[in-house]
Every structure is written in structure tokens, then in C-alpha cells.
Amino acid sequence: MTKIIKDTAIGDAEDIHPEAAVATGYLANHASRIFNRLVDSRLRNHDLSLSLIGPLLLLSWKGPMLQRDLVQHSAVKQPAMVALLDKLEAAGMIGRAQSTSDKRAATVELTDSGREAAAIGRNVLLEINEKAVDGFAPEDAALVVRLLSRVIANLEAPPGT
Numbered sequence: 001m002t003k004i005i006k007d008t009a010i011g012d013a014e015d016i017h018p019e020a021a022v023a024t025g026y027l028a029n030h031a032s033r034i035f036n037r038l039v040d041s042r043l044r045n046h047d048l049s050l051s052l053i054g055p056l057l058l059l060s061w062k063g064p065m066l067q068r069d070l071v072q073h074s075a076v077k078q079p080a081m082v083a084l085l086d087k088l089e090a091a092g093m094i095g096r097a098q099s100t101s102d103k104r105a106a107t108v109e110l111t112d113s114g115r116e117a118a119a120i121g122r123n124v125l126l127e128i129n130e131k132a133v134d135g136f137a138p139e140d141a142a143l144v145v146r147l148l149s150r151v152i153a154n155l156e157a158p159p160g161t
Contacts, residue, residue: 024151028148028151031132035128035132036050038128038131039124039125039128042124042127042128043120043121043124046117046120047091048117048120048121051076051084052084052087052088052117053117053118053120053121053122053124053125054074054076054084055070055074055076055081055084055085055088055094055108056088056093056094056110056114056117056118056121057118057121057122057125058070058073058074059094059108059109059110059114059118060110060114060115060118060119060122063109064107064108064109064110065107065108066099066102066105066106066107066108067081067082067085067096067105067106067107067108068105070085070108085108088114091113092111092113092114093110093111093113093114093117094108094109094110094111094114095108095109095110095111096108097109
């Protein structure tokens with residue numbers, strides 16, 4: 001296995017430690033940083049960022065929801081989500097209203113501007129994901145998805161399993 005990985009490493013770049021160049025975690029993290037940078041650079045033209053489109057995409061998929069449910073369905077913690085929602089509300093992309101069932105909770109929903117921003121974000125994400133597998137045969141692109149899904153499952157599994 002190590003031989004196969006070494007033969008397909010990202011190269012002999014002098015700025016990458018040889019062990020890191022063949023390490024799954026390093027490569028996944030490096031790919032993520034490049035992906036995020038490309039997405040952010042494309043979204044910047046629309047006064048958006050990767051962090052801002054997360055809640056927009058979730059709301060466009062699931063519809064209006066309580067603010068606490070947005071936190072539960074994302075990787076963003078409560079204080080950071082509040083800050084994101086404040087920015088989105090100030091930009092006119094979301095509206096917040098007191099929940100009818102729980103006076104302490106706020107329901108968040110997209111505005112027309114938010115729906116447009118979500119569509120832009122979705123398109124940018126699809127384009128950059130397509131760029132990531134450019135030149136791959138469809139079965140190879142599907143294999144990458146399956147292998148990365150297994151890496152994630154392995155890392156999320158409780159210790160000893």
C-alpha cells in the first residue's frame with residue numbers, strides 16, 4: 001500500500017515533508033484549503049464567502065427553520081452562527097422572526113436576495129467540485145467520493161472500532 005501511495009504522491013515538492021506528501025490527512029486537509037480558497041475567490045465577486053453561503057444553502061434546501069436547528073445541522077457553533085446570521089440579515093438575505101411555538105426562539109428564512117445568493121453559491125460549489133475531478137473518468141470520480149466517505153467514516157468511528 002505504501003508503495004502505491006508514494007507513486008501517486010503530489011510530487012517531490014521541497015516544501016512538503018515526504019511523509020506528509022503521502023499522508024491521507026495532510027492531502028485531504030491540503031485539498032480542502034485549496035478548494036475553500038478557490039470557492040472564496042469566486043464568491044468574493046458577489047460579496048459572499050464560503051462561510052456565508054453555508055446557512056443560505058441549508059435554508060434553501062430545508063426551508064425556514066429555527067436558528068438552533070441551523071446550528072444543529074451545520075458544523076458552525078452557536079456564537080459563530082449568530083454572527084453569520086447577523087451579517088446575512090444586515091445584507092438582506094435572511095429574515096428572522098420570533099417563533100410562534102417558542103417565544104425564546106427565532107425562525108430564520110431566506111429572502112429573495114438570499115435565494116439568489118444561495119443559487120450563486122451552489123453553482124460556484126458545483127463548478128469547483130467539477131474542477132477537482134477534471135479529467136477523471138466517471139467511475140474514478142465516483143471512487144474518490146467512496147474513498148473519501150470511507151476516510152470520514154473511519155475518522156468518525158469510536159476508538160477501537
